[in-house]
Amino acid sequence: MEKMIFENYESKVQSYSRKFPAVFAKAIGATVFDEKGRRYIDFLAGAGSLNYGHNDRYIKGKLIDYLLDDNICHSLDLHTVAKREFLDTFNTLILKPRNLAYVCQFTGPTGTNAVEAAFKLARKITGRSNIISFTNGFHGVTLGALSAAGNSFYRKAAGVSANNVTFMPFDGYFGKEIDTLSMLEKLLQDKGSGLDLPAAIIVETIQGEGGVNVASDKWLRSLDQLCKTYGIVLIVDDIQAGCGRTGNFFSFESAGIIPDIITLSKSLSGMGLPMSVVLIKPELDVWAPGEHNGTFRGNNPAFVTAKAAIDHYWADDNLSRAVHQKSSLLKSRIESIASKIDGDCKQRGRGMMQGLACPSGEIAHHISREAFKHGLILETSGARGQVLKFLMPLNIPLELLHEGLDILEYSIDQLGGEGVYPTSTYQDADIN
CATH class of the missing domain: 3.90.1150.10 (Aspartate Aminotransferase, domain 1)
Structure with a gap:
């Protein structure tokens, strides 16, 4: 019963x-x-x-205080005190100490929506449509993000062909001795390879759903350089591996790279409230107002808990x-x-x-x-x-x-x- x-x-x-x-x-x-x-x-x-x-306890206490005081809960993308305080704290305690400069795009409050926005933006920036993803990658189950999933179980559920994505071998896919990025670069150089120059490459530094496969720092640095050489937008999906999971706030910090776009969600809100963000290098923020939006992109209780989590756990x-x-x-x-x-x-x-x-x-x-x-x-x-x-x-x-x-x-x-x-x-x- x-x-x-x-x-x-x-x-x-x-x-x-x-x-x-x-x-x-x-x-x-x-x-x-x-x-x-x-x-x-x-x-x-x-x-x-x-x-x-x-x-x-600390994060929950801040949320309870906020709710008891009749503060804004839903705000679309209107300016609110809670959003301002989150942005200031995120910039002060997370970005500046790491010498990172990004603007925040608040999307619909799921990781997959952040990935959708990242793909759309990369295509708008470059005027190209193809995305490169990696074997065993996983980035969400809405149609665009799903097209970048390596696992056929998820892709088949879409019921339509997943277009404009090319899969390449992840680090170590053929064994430690095979340099998979050399293969990718050769394909990019060869006019007869059939591989169109992509708008973006999306990567997880640690593939969670794909089986906890780790990209080495050396491989990530080579990937970053390849993207710079060919004018490809580098998107790091840090939705599961970020927010401290590897010991650093961002999982790519040990590699010393600075991605063009970062997607964050999951633990960003601090206590499981829906929230997602796309971090964009300022010079790549070419959105027109309203080009990507979502009804619940202004989830103010999540801004409150996200700020509280950063204050409490990332000030030292x-x-x-x-x-x-x-x-x-x-x-x-x-x-x-x-x-x-x-x-x-x-x-x-x-x-x-x-x-x-x-x-x-x-x-x-x-x-x-x-x-x-x-x-x-x-x-x-x-x-x-x-x-x-x-x-x-x-x-x-x-x-x-x-x-x-x-x-x-x-x-x-x-x-x-x-x-x-x-x-x-x-x-x-x-x-x-």
């Missing part, structure tokens, strides 16, 4: 609820609780939308240092756990965006399902669902991080056997 409402009235398109069959009620930090009071450690974190955890380097520390621990634990699985299993990723590549999607699915039984939410990714993906909140306490990894290790041991990992109820935790 408790799930009958969902089965009767919600579309079959629902996905995560099939993998994690519970009715969730409360959440705090890196833990969520179902309506029966059972606790789960959250290594999914809203698919990377909750880098600061569920219901962060404490979070960044903690992420680097935890990422080393996470890598070590994943490598140890990989040794327990029969077959070729490997750690992938960097920062706190890591993966455990299993021999098959079936094995990864069984591990994820078993872990959920014992109180851990951990999703899979990759073209075959073969990679367990770790996206826990960045501020997860070390003891909770270890406990989640212990559950994973225990679950692998229990596959084919019996046993129940001890769990607690939400009455044991402070969730007020």
Whole structure:
């Protein structure tokens, strides 16, 4: 009966609820609780939308104060106090310290809408239509962004041909010894290659949905130089890998590049509220007023929480240092756990965006399902669902991080056997 409402009235398109069959009620930090009071450690974190955890006290407090004072919630693209304060804080604490100069375009509040806007703008800037994306890339499921998805499962759902996108091999696609960008440059130089000079190249520095594939800093620098040489707009999709996931606010910082356009969403709002931004180099901001818009591009509560998150976590380097520390621990634990699985299993990723590549999607699915039984939410990714993906909140306490990894290790041991990992109820935790 408790799930009958969902089965009767919600579309079959629902996905995560099939993998994690519970009715969730409360959440705090890196833990969520179902309506029966059972606790789960959250290594999914809203698919990377909750880098600061569920219901962060500081961020939530700022939001509550804002709402209680009858401030603006919906504003289209009108100027508001909340938007002004976000823009000032973002520029002061994020852009200026990194010697970056961008203007912010607020799009409809989803990552895929930011990608749509980035594609449209790149085509307007260059007068060209083709976009280059990479194998195993993922940038959203609206039609334009979907055309740049490597996984045929998503592209087929469009029901129409995905045009004006060419796929090229990502870093390491053919193995470490093959330079995929040399191949791309040769195709660009050859008038007989059939590859039209693109308007833009879009890239994730770490491919999340594609299986936690990491682009090296050297490869990213070469890509940046290639774009400069041929007058191609470089778009970095930092929707999942950004906002501190790698230890730096932007995932490309270690490569020392400055993309022409950056798309941000997911954890930008700080606590899961819908918000997305396109960062544009000022000289490339050639939009005419209203050329790209969206009814909910002025989501002021998200401006408030985004400012609060930046104030609280990015005014110093404490979070960044903690992420680097935890990422080393996470890598070590994943490598140890990989040794327990029969077959070729490997750690992938960097920062706190890591993966455990299993021999098959079936094995990864069984591990994820078993872990959920014992109180851990951990999703899979990759073209075959073969990679367990770790996206826990960045501020997860070390003891909770270890406990989640212990559950994973225990679950692998229990596959084919019996046993129940001890769990607690939400009455044991402070969730007020």
